[in-house]
Amino acid sequence: MKRYKGYLIDLDGTMYRGNEVIEEAPGFVNTLREKNIPYLFLTNNSSKTPEAVSEKLNQMGIYSTPDHVFTSSMATAKYIKHQKNNARCYVIGETGLYTALDREGLSVTDEECDFVVMGMDRDITYEKLARACLAVRNGAKFVSTNSDIAVPTESGLLPGNGSLTSVVTVSTGEDPIFIGKPESIIMKEALKVLGTDEKETVVVGDNYYTDIQAGINAGIDTLMVFTGLTPYEDLPNLKVKPTYHVENLSQYEIT
């Protein structure tokens, strides 16, 4: 195996499944720590702060600090800041998104805005959607944390941010800029945080259509695991294969 200087690691399906740790995950992360190899947990989840994500990981025995966590909300905030410092944002989202925007010095407003920013919002209302539509029609740039159509929960597959975002897309005819996996935007922002470049980094994930595709789109090597969403049977049919694939993380030797 190639020696990588940085790891971008997916969470759900790779480190845990729902609230259950994946057996091989803590050891994999510990090996990275022992070898002093930088890593960043990369999640499309836009609702949570890095502090909350890190706490969940630590409770599962997966070592992390908030600095090890990079959410689609954080990537969104960084992306917007690059576009316009101090941008005014009309926001539909939860704590994770509001916190991320605030930390990048962006202002949140219900008045005239430069950006409409959508993330997962389980308190979505018609009025919020209406304001977003009006702002987009009024010329605001339209950004959405991620295009996930569904969120796996104990009750089943519930609407994901990609499906909530479609209200504004369909109503205004304007496509958003999606930030999260499989887009390369989140990957480029993550590399900046990790401090490594494409060629010396590897993406680890279970979902071909988000994690692995994101790596492919950004020109980053990929390690696919079969502890999550995409089943092993799909592998032969994938047009562009991951760089590596293993059944679980214990079968991958970190060099």
Added chain:
Amino acid sequence: MKRYKGYLIDLDGTMYRGNEVIEEAPGFVNTLREKNIPYLFLTNNSSKTPEAVSEKLNQMGIYSTPDHVFTSSMATAKYIKHQKNNARCYVIGETGLYTALDREGLSVTDEECDFVVMGMDRDITYEKLARACLAVRNGAKFVSTNSDIAVPTESGLLPGNGSLTSVVTVSTGEDPIFIGKPESIIMKEALKVLGTDEKETVVVGDNYYTDIQAGINAGIDTLMVFTGLTPYEDLPNLKVKPTYHVENLSQYEIT
């Protein structure tokens, strides 16, 4: 002009604009009454009961009873009843939809259902959308009153039922059966109520992409007016032309 035995008449842009009556509308309707020609007001609005719509018309001097009104919610209820008598429906919508389903003897439930029925709902919540997604994934048939992407209001173009419906479409990958204009379903249900057949009926409307297209799709002659949405300049570019077009209703002679 051909002598028609029945008229299907659009409301917004044809009879009124928002809360303002269109000058030629009351006279047009009065002539139909004098000549004893049956007419039905046909609206994609799913929120209101026929009583509320009729009251608005009467206040504007346009003669109507609730029996003169046929909404997309009423068409939806009739359509579902044809599919399954006593069908159990999970409903996202407002009074107009609940009332219509009730009047057709359909039951509304939050439990197991045969149909997921979506109409305009300005009290939409994530939980409602989540339940709809779970039911559709669980095999319920998916019906939506209309596909309008936007609703014109004094504040601007707000999200229409078609854009709200897209949350469930995008999240589940299941396309709904849309009932309202431009679909022919609402037209066929309206003809049954009016008691005339396709060949002896004419559709009157201002919106080429809903009213006129609905007539074309259902094989009903069309009378296009330019008092509403579609501008006269668009006429030369329309592939399939309306049967008749007039600037306003005073220019059409009812025979």
